[in-house]
Amino acid sequence: MRLIGIQHPHGGIDIARRGGDGTATPLAPLAIFWEDPAGWIRRADEATASVPLESVTIVPPVLPSARVLCLGLNYRAHAAEGSFEVPEFPMIFGRWTVSLTVDGTPAPVPVDELGLDWEAEVAAFVGAPLRNADADTAGASVVGYAAFNDLSARRAQKLTAQWTLGKNADASGPVGDLVTADEVGDLRDGLRVRTRVNGETMQDGNTRDMIFELGDVLALVSRTMTLNPGDIIVTGTPEGVGYARNPPIYLTDGDVVEVEVERMGIVRTPIVGPMR
Numbered sequence: 221m222r223l224i225g226i227q228h229p230h231g232g233i234d235i236a237r238r239g240g241d242g243t244a245t246p247l248a249p250l251a252i253f254w255e256d257p258a259g260w261i262r263r264a265d266e267a268t269a270s271v272p273l274e275s276v277t278i279v280p281p282v283l284p285s286a287r288v289l290c291l292g293l294n295y296r297a298h299a300a301e302g303s304f305e306v307p308e309f310p311m312i313f314g315r316w317t318v319s320l321t322v323d324g325t326p327a328p329v330p331v332d333e334l335g336l337d338w339e340a341e342v343a344a345f346v347g348a349p350l351r352n353a354d355a356d357t358a359g360a361s362v363v364g365y366a367a368f369n370d371l372s373a374r375r376a377q378k379l380t381a382q383w384t385l386g387k388n389a390d391a392s393g394p395v396g397d398l399v400t401a402d403e404v405g406d407l408r409d410g411l412r413v414r415t416r417v418n419g420e421t422m423q424d425g426n427t428r429d430m431i432f433e434l435g436d437v438l439a440l441v442s443r444t445m446t447l448n449p450g451d452i453i454v455t456g457t458p459e460g461v462g463y464a465r466n467p468p469i470y471l472t473d474g475d476v477v478e479v480e481v482e483r484m485g486i487v488r489t490p491i492v493g494p495m496r
Contacts, residue, residue: 313383
């Protein structure tokens with residue numbers, strides 16, 4: 221099942237099941253859905269009133285209050301291409317939800333950047349409260365996944381040891397449809413993760429190369445901060461990013477970048493800018 225956020229002309233946002241016929245079937249208002257996401261998914265077939273997608277605006281299926289926690293250097297080959305040691309613990313940084321967008325939304329290049337860099341990733345949506353959880357419980361709490369592009373402003377990212385600025389440029393977090401966990405399966409079984417720029421493949425990795433397993437990461441985080449339904453873990457990127465190439469390659473005005481994750485689909489982003 222593929223879920224999206226839809227914003228109605230009056231401003232209200234629902235979580236809806238995407239149909240294959242250009243329609244969406246609302247399941248519940250955004251906040252109410254995330255109070256019991258597993259329950260709403262289980263009862264999705266009871267909802268029958270569809271709306272044409274052209275009558276609404278597609279938005280990320282994300283609560284404004286959600287925490288978006290991203291992993292750096294979580295693929296062995298990506299750590300190696302940047303000459304980094306494999307980290308002992310997950311390297312976690314935060315994104316604000318205001319940076320998130322959907323398929324087709326343009327991403328502007330910040331004015332001081334040579335361009336943006338791509339990072340194909342898997343985003344995992346937490347579906348139950350987690351506090352001091354074990355890895356199995358934490359992993360089982362995930363209700364769905366989405367293809368994600370962690371577009372990065374490398375100059376800003378490298379100014380200091382803290383990556384926050386370079387990971388929160390305007391409209392730099394394109395997220396695809398939320399695909400329910402039953403259709404995705406276990407990331408440890410291996411899913412292909414790819415990036416294409418103007419049709420040329422730049423990344424072609426597999427989730428089997430992850431250093432830290434998702435359940436372990438969620439369990440670790442839950443020992444410090446309670447995770448709530450709707451929070452998101454973005455699980456890192458494989459090798460093939462632009463800054464590590466010789467010479468480096470960056471996304472600039474007119475480029476189109478696509479991230480495709482097996483079983484999750486594609487999120488496509490045109491690049492514009494620089495912004496003024």
